[in-house]
Amino acid sequence: MKYFEFTFTTLPCTDTVNDILAAFLGEAGFESFVECEGGLTAYIQQALYDESTVKSAIADFPLPDTKITYTYTEAEDKDWNEEWEKNFFQPIVIGDRCVIHSTFHQDVPQAEYDIVINPQMAFGTGHHETTSLIISELLESDLKGKSLLDMGCGTSILAILARMRGAQPCTAIDIDEWCVRNSIENIELNQVDDIAVSQGDASSLNGLGPFDVIIANINRNILLNDMKQYVARMQPGSELLMSGFYVDDIPVIRAEAEKNGLKFVSQKEKNRWAAVKFIYPIG
Numbered sequence: 398m399k400y401f402e403f404t405f406t407t408l409p410c411t412d413t414v415n416d417i418l419a420a421f422l423g424e425a426g427f428e429s430f431v432e433c434e435g436g437l438t439a440y441i442q443q444a445l446y447d448e449s450t451v452k453s454a455i456a457d458f459p460l461p462d463t464k465i466t467y468t469y470t471e472a473e474d475k476d477w478n479e480e481w482e483k484n485f486f487q488p489i490v491i492g493d494r495c496v497i498h499s500t501f502h503q504d505v506p507q508a509e510y511d512i513v514i515n516p517q518m519a520f521g522t523g524h525h526e527t528t529s530l531i532i533s534e535l536l537e538s539d540l541k542g543k544s545l546l547d548m549g550c551g552t553s554i555l556a557i558l559a560r561m562r563g564a565q566p567c568t569a570i571d572i573d574e575w576c577v578r579n580s581i582e583n584i585e586l587n588q589v590d591d592i593a594v595s596q597g598d599a600s601s602l603n604g605l606g607p608f609d610v611i612i613a614n615i616n617r618n619i620l621l622n623d624m625k626q627y628v629a630r631m632q633p634g635s636e637l638l639m640s641g642f643y644v645d646d647i648p649v650i651r652a653e654a655e656k657n658g659l660k661f662v663s664q665k666e667k668n669r670w671a672a673v674k675f676i677y678p679i680g
Contacts, residue, residue: 399443402472403427403451407436408464411616411641412525416551418465420575421454432525436465440472459572462618491529492536495558500586510536510561513586514552515579527614527640530665530672531555534638535612540564543609546602546630549619549641553580553594555612560589564610567592570601599623606630610638617642621653628657633679636662640672647671 405422407414415437419430426445431438455465488498488505496508499515528551535555541563547556550569553576560567569580569592580594595601599622611627613620620639627637637659642650644666650673651661659675666672 400440400472401443401446401469403439403441403467403469404433405437405439405465405467409616409618409642410435411614412528412551413549413615413619413641414460414463416571416576417460417573418454418458420573421458422451423575425450425454443471460616460619489529491532494536495532497554510558512554512557512561514554514583515586526667526670527672528554530640530667530670531612531614531638532558533665534672534674535559535562538562538610538636540610544568544606545610546570546606546608546612546627548599548611548613548623548627549615550580550594551576551614553583553592555614556580556592557584557587557589559610559612560592561587565591568605568608569594570597572596572598599626602626602630607632608635610636612638614640617646617650620650624653625657628659628677631677633677635677637675637677638672639675640670642671643669644671645669647673 405418407418415432418437422439427439427441429440458465488496488502490496490506490508494508495510495512496506497512497514498505500513535558540559543564545559545564545567547553547569550556550571553569556567556569571577574596577594577596584592608630611631613627620641631637639650647664654675660678662674662676664671664673
């Protein structure tokens with residue numbers, strides 16, 4: 398079967414941007430997706446490729462301030478879904494405590510927390526720095542009995558891990574319908590309960606909360622725009638964990654958080670990507 402190999406460059410290159418792009422491309426007939434430096438590699442049968450459909454998917458992309466370009470070439474004739482499963486999505490262990498893998502993996506490393514996800518898309522698997530940074534933060538946090546919001550949930554592995562660590566109740570929200578469907582499937586795969594999944598953006602938070610912990614792994618511009626709505630869903634002692642931006646962006650993220658009354662707690666860095674933690678002051 399003949400395929401085209403597309404290389405999509407996304408700016409900013411975040412889990413959320415690439416998740417949504419993969420979902421749009423899936424609707425356009427693309428089958429396999431692999432995270433690459435600066436974006437996404439995707440494969441489509443030559444017989445199914447329609448240039449206008451791809452251009453429409455990019456033109457209709459729902460996140461503002463996102464630039465997407467692409468090139469493509471004829472791919473070597475092979476089973477790309479099988480290649481992706483064998484060569485890209487390998488089990489990943491984070492902090493020696495959490496292993497993320499798929500149902501087709503064998504000889505999975507043992508860990509305290511074992512998360513299974515559907516392998517249709519390559520994002521929110523823990524491979525991206527922003528996801529692993531937040532996972533590391535969750536592994537260090539006391540979550541037992543705390544209400545939690547996973548904003549821009551993608552595959553919902555962050556909400557799933559938080560629930561495994563005792564957070565309750567959990568809410569997972571994403572702007573993309575595919576992410577919502579995939580989240581529900583992953584929650585069922587992991588046999589966890591008390592995670593409510595819904596489609597929406599920050600405006601859908603009205604009437605929800607307050608939350609003890611809010612996670613937002615999105616991108617800088619959305620975080621800056623929506624942070625005030627996250628803060629409105631917090632209470633004294635609540636924590637806000639954010640990622641999806643570079644180390645160079647920390648000052649502007651911190652300034653916006655402090656403008657909204659939050660207190661800086663800590664930051665983590667990995668390959669120029671950053672995660673920050675803030676708290677809603679008590680008293």
